[in-house]
Amino acid sequence: MKWPTIIVAFFAVSLMSSAVLAQETWRPQQRAAQAQPQAATExxxxxxxxxxxxxxxxxxxxxxxxxxxxxxxxxxxxxxxxxxxxxxxxxxxxxxxxxxxxxxxxxxxxxxxxxxxxxxxxxxxxxxxxxxxxxxxxxxxxxxxxxxxxxxxxxxxxxxxxxxxxxxxxx
Amino acid sequence: MTDETGTIPADAAGTDFGDDGLLMRLYDGELEGDELALAQGLVEDDQNAQDKIASMAMVGSFLRECVDADERGDVIADAVMARIEAGAHENIDDGAEPDPPTEAMPNVRLGAKSSANDNARAIFAVAGLAAAVAFGMFFWGGSPTSSGPVAEAPDPLPTQPAAEVAFRDQWSSASAEPPQSEIEEYEPTVEVASVDFGSKSGSVFYVPSGEPGEATTVVWVSDLEEEEEL
Structure with missing residues (x-):
């Protein structure tokens, strides 16, 4: 396997990992945003x-x-x-x-x-x-x-x- | 051409066009009884009928040969493709230089030469796909703008519902027509998302609430059933 191929593969894997991590980071904020109106309705x-x-x-x-x-x-x-x-x-x-x-x-x-x-x-x-x-x-x-x-x-x-x-x- | 019993009379059973069907059915072995005897007699007595039977046999054998040749052609094509693939693998395994290009087998040479790059292409394709998935997850799966449907939901209702026309009509019938700008100043504080009057009729009015720029929503239902009962 040549170096450019390895670099591209590494880049792709890193990008996917970043996307997954970013999703996990935002998820609590989403939950908080959804919980706020519920509290108001009570x-x-x-x-x-x-x-x-x-x-x-x-x-x-x-x-x-x-x-x-x-x-x-x-x-x-x-x-x-x-x-x-x-x-x-x-x-x-x-x-x-x-x-x-x-x-x-x-x-x-x-x-x-x-x-x-x-x-x-x-x-x-x-x-x-x-x-x-x-x-x-x-x-x-x-x-x-x-x-x-x-x-x-x-x-x-x-x-x-x-x-x-x-x-x-x-x- | 046939009599009342449905058979062909002997005197009419010449070698005209009507007998071709009978001969074809005789050749196919479909005749029985009187029809079979009639057809056999026709073939024995008439040279034209014998020629027709012979030509039917010739055409039949020709068609069978054509079908067989077609099937053989498929077998040959499969054999050629198998040989092409085998030759390509031999070139890779031996590490030998590929054969010079020939017009007869151009694909063999191309396949053998490009096979070394197939892995790289596959990796690039997978990497591209992974990148596309990552971008998709990033923008559509985890974007904060798409996470707050409650907080940031767009207003699904028109700012000026169609029922405002009713208000305008009512206003005009009750008093002088107000200036256009005066109507548009009012904004309903309660929007009607849906109404179901059932079998009754009704209207939606927007009445100035007394607060500047605000209108109160009024749904007025005509209770005609009750009126009829009264």
């Missing part, structure tokens, strides 16, 4: 408010607090909003968190993942609303910034509709 929860929208001209219930969205379309289709329920559910990744609605329907939330973007954390939340008879009313998946509310509205309740507001919070 302390997540969702605030759920349930409003009853009616057209009885009574205005917005003061218990609801500051919520300027209710004066704008499409909410402005109803003249009054009454707070029916305000509660919190713990969010554990991959597990359902259920809240029973005043009409015996259910709101089921499941935290799918938490991602960290340049603009901060994003919580991917699967949301399911079932009617009292168990039939499906709504299925959706949202990617939410913490402390920002979103609404699912429209389910008939009495002479009006239910408006469900969901806000992810972290402790």
């Amino acid at each position: 302390r997540s929860e969702a605030e759920v408010i349930v409003l009853h929208a009616l057209n009885d001209g009574k205005g917005i219930d003061p218990k609801i607090g500051k919520m300027p969205q209710l004066k704008q379309p499409p909410f402005s289709a109803y003249s009054s909003y009454r707070l029916l329920h305000r509660g919190r559910v713990n969010l554990v990744k991959g597990k359902d968190a259920t809240l029973v609605l005043p009409n015996k329907g259910k709101v089921v939330l499941q935290l799918k993942s938490v991602s960290k973007t340049k603009k901060g954390k994003r919580f991917v939340l699967a949301t399911r609303i079932d009617k009292a008879n168990g039939s499906k009313f709504f299925r959706g998946e949202f990617k939410a910034k913490p402390r920002n509310i979103f609404f699912v509205a429209g389910e008939r309740h009495g002479k009006g509709i239910l408006v469900v507001g969901i806000r992810v919070t972290t402790q």
Whole structure:
């Protein structure tokens, strides 16, 4: 075997060894990066408010607090909003968190993942609303910034509709 | 050419084209009974029929010889290739100078001369392959940029979902058309990844939240089933 051949073979073996070593060096960093969001999800929860929208001209219930969205379309289709329920559910990744609605329907939330973007954390939340008879009313998946509310509205309740507001919070 | 029983009448059994099939079947040994007797009688009486049978035999033997010659050609080719390989190994083992090139066997000489470099080529090929694998492991297997799908995942959702059109339509129906720049200032704080209204209809609205530049996501479902029940 000639010298150039030996040198090339030695170079190749060295390169492979370096690549394997480099992988091993980065692996703990990868594990740490993956573990960080998991730790964040353990302390997540969702605030759920349930409003009853009616057209009885009574205005917005003061218990609801500051919520300027209710004066704008499409909410402005109803003249009054009454707070029916305000509660919190713990969010554990991959597990359902259920809240029973005043009409015996259910709101089921499941935290799918938490991602960290340049603009901060994003919580991917699967949301399911079932009617009292168990039939499906709504299925959706949202990617939410913490402390920002979103609404699912429209389910008939009495002479009006239910408006469900969901806000992810972290402790 | 045939009567009601399907046989060829004797008066029509001349040496015309229709009898060729009968003669071919006779030559192949496929005839029986009346057809066999008819064909045999035809061959005995008609010189043309006898000639045709003879020509069929000649063509058959010619074809068989062609097939045999083809098979022999393969055997010869195999023998030649074996001899070429044997000659190449003899040259290596003896350490003798290779034969001068001839037009008849150019590959023998090339094979004998290049065989000494085969090991080097193989080593270079293996080394190149190893280097490629190493680079592949380095860049795709262990790169930190590919290790953080949670931390660095690209935003899979469009910044302006299609449902924003609904918001725009709703806005325009509720009040005067806002300036284009005013709509684009709002960014939804909650993005809709997917919605399933089932058999119902629904819309996604982005309502100004009161905070500058931020819009609240509102999914509005038309609960028509309940309306019908009421």
